[in-house]
Amino acid sequence: MIFTTNEKYEQAILSTLIHIQTHLEADLKLDTLAEHAGFSAYHFHRIFRESIGEPVKEYVRRLRLEKAAYRLKVSEEAILRLALESGFKTHESFTRAFRRQFGVTPNEYRDHFLRASNARKKQIQPKYIADFNMKDESGLLPNGSTSKQVRMENARQIIVAFIRHVGQYEKLLDKDSPMSLLWEELFTWGNANGLINADSLLIGIPQDDPSVTPPEKQRFDICVQIPEFRNPSGHIGCQTIPAGMFGVGRHYGSFDNLADTYVHVYDSFVTTGKYNLRAQTPFEVYSYSNVKGDIRIHFTDVYLPIEKKKQNKGD
Structure with missing residues (x-):
């Protein structure tokens, strides 16, 4: 080539x-x-x-x-x-x-x-719903809400193709966000190379902490799971999400208040004192439907890398 x-x-x-x-x-x-x-x-x-x-x-x-x-x-x-x-x-x-x-x-x-962190614990809690399957009176999942349920998952290694967006994370939530277009480009590339199917995971990787990294330098990788590692093709790259233990929480609907789900998972595992956060980047897995190229997100599972906290002798 x-x-x-x-x-x-x-x-x-x-x-x-x-x-x-x-x-x-x-x-x-x-x-x-x-x-x-x-x-x-x-x-x-x-x-x-x-x-x-x-x-x-x-x-x-x-x-x-x-x-x-x-x-x-x-x-x-x-x-x-x-x-x-x-x-x-x-x-x-x-x-x-x-x-x-x-x-x-x-x-x-x-x-x-x-x-x-101590002050935050005293503030009002996120908009929770009781469990992963709960719906409101209209039969719809509450939009922009966090499930109280969390789970621990030993995830396998995941290989992804990705396109990197650099800029303020919140821009990805805008009406004119490039996210759908970038996923469409990934699907087109993946289908042309026979690398994706209906079971391929749709994943987002926020590489930076928005409270640390300046907005104009924040990196977000828009990803789709593929079965094997490929060399970069133009601006479409490939990377591996390492296997490991994760605390997982679910967020319903739009990405509004998604940060609340991160906080809830962190508090459920790390703030309790039972787990530490591992030095690995968190990621998001999206439940979606692809309607004629239009990617529609139904809920988001947030994966925070954790490890069992080592107990000191005598504890």
Whole structure:
């Protein structure tokens, strides 16, 4: 197959972005990434900056710090461990970089979100419904509501084809959202390659925490399950959702108030003190119907990666 120059660049950059997000703790120097992409360091630096809008070094540093900020919010991991996992050699160098990025020290950042979490618990609860099958008086599922029921699921590895949307998550909820068009493009590509069928899962992966990452840089991967890994094709990429244990909650209807379902699952498993949140990206699985290319979402299952909390001796 003969690719145009732009297609070759798109595929190389997309492959590199997936490599970066799955190897943030590894050596991600310019020369290493350029070799991965198949370009000289000079050429790769130029096309990366043109495509992403940030130099490679700054992009990697930002993702590492944002991941550390997220872990500070949701875990009890030692700051030194987070620093080392973020590619910093000392607690001090990590603290300086973190302060430059977020305006506060890691300790101050963690304390702020701990206070906010405690205050949130006292606020009004989301609009719950009793169980997955409950309907209102009209016989319809309440729109934009969260089921009180949650479940734990040991999910298998899932391979997905995806198109990445970069920009404010809330824009995907707009009337003129590109989400349906992007899924239609994925279905067209998947059908042409014999990779999808009526049982293929429709999945969304919010790669960033919207309370951490600036709106214009938030990454959301619109995905469809495929049976085997494929190399990138233009701006359609491929990635793997690792197997593992997940806490799962269900959200009905439109994406309004979807954040409430994330909070409910988190509170049901992590806030209780029985589980920790694993360092894996959450994802969403959509129950849908495809009516002549029109994707209609009925409910959304939110998957939060969890692990059993280790008990200290004597507990």
